[in-house]
Amino acid sequence: MAHSPITIPVKLSEKSFRRFALYDAFVLNRKWIRPASFAGILTGFAVIALLSRRQQSGLIAAVLLVIALGLPLVWAGTFLTQVNLQVQRFRLKPPRLVYTVTLTEESMHVQHAGKSKETVDIALKDLWTVRQCRGDMYLYASPGRAFILPSGQADAADAEILELLSDKVHASR
Numbered sequence: 001m002a003h004s005p006i007t008i009p010v011k012l013s014e015k016s017f018r019r020f021a022l023y024d025a026f027v028l029n030r031k032w033i034r035p036a037s038f039a040g041i042l043t044g045f046a047v048i049a050l051l052s053r054r055q056q057s058g059l060i061a062a063v064l065l066v067i068a069l070g071l072p073l074v075w076a077g078t079f080l081t082q083v084n085l086q087v088q089r090f091r092l093k094p095p096r097l098v099y100t101v102t103l104t105e106e107s108m109h110v111q112h113a114g115k116s117k118e119t120v121d122i123a124l125k126d127l128w129t130v131r132q133c134r135g136d137m138y139l140y141a142s143p144g145r146a147f148i149l150p151s152g153q154a155d156a157a158d159a160e161i162l163e164l165l166s167d168k169v170h171a172s173r
Contacts, residue, residue, distance in 0.1 A: 006103040006161060008154040013095035014087045016136055016150045021083045023133045024146065031079075035072035042068030101139075101147060103164060108139065110147060124168035137161065 025031045046064035049057045087093065102109040108127070112118040120141075128140040135151030135158065151158055 006154055006156045006164065008101040008103070008149055008161075010098050010101060010147075010149060010153060011095045012090070012092055012098045012148060012150065014092040016095075016148060017087055017090070017092055018083055019134060019136060020138060020146070020148050021086070023131070023138070025079065027133070028131065035075050039068045039072050099147070101149060103161065105164075106168075108147075124165065127165070127169045130162075130165045130169050132162065137165075139165070 042064045046061040046068065049061040049064065090098070097113045099113055100111045102111075103124075105124075107124060108120075108122045110120040110122075122141050126141075128142050131138045131140070137149040137151075137158070139147045139149060141147065149161070154161055
């Protein structure tokens with residue numbers, strides 16, 4: 001099916017950016033696994049310390065549990081603080097035009113707002129992956145670089161965009 005060029009002027013809001021950051025970190029990259037593993041290992045050592053019934057084992061178990069629960073909470077708090085700082089740095093409240101994406105049959109052209117010389121051209125077959133979460137689409141040019149396409153901002157239906165991308169993006173990704 002032939003598609004005409006689809007233009008998406010991306011007005012990014014803080015809500016869309018936060019949703020993307022959470023999806024990218026916790027769902028796609030599974031960054032929660034290390035803190036959870038750390039908490040599980042220390043909790044296991046705390047249980048072993050309690051079961052040993054030696055002098056001071058209760059104190060050691062309590063210290064291990066505090067660390068096991070505290071450090072992952074600090075990690076999560078730091079992550080959320082960093083996301084909030086990025087929202088402030090990008091001035092996403094109120095939502096603003098960040099870039100314009102033009103999708104054709106073979107490529108994706110990204111024009112950054114306010115920077116006429118900053119453009120990116122990527123062949124659709126070279127996209128790393130395309131993900132959809134709560135209506136928003138995330139076009140990953142590489143594992144570390146994504147373009148956020150909030151729902152309803154294109155001059156075409158989201159289903160048409162997905163159809164165009166699913167035909168071109170490598171299936172194994």
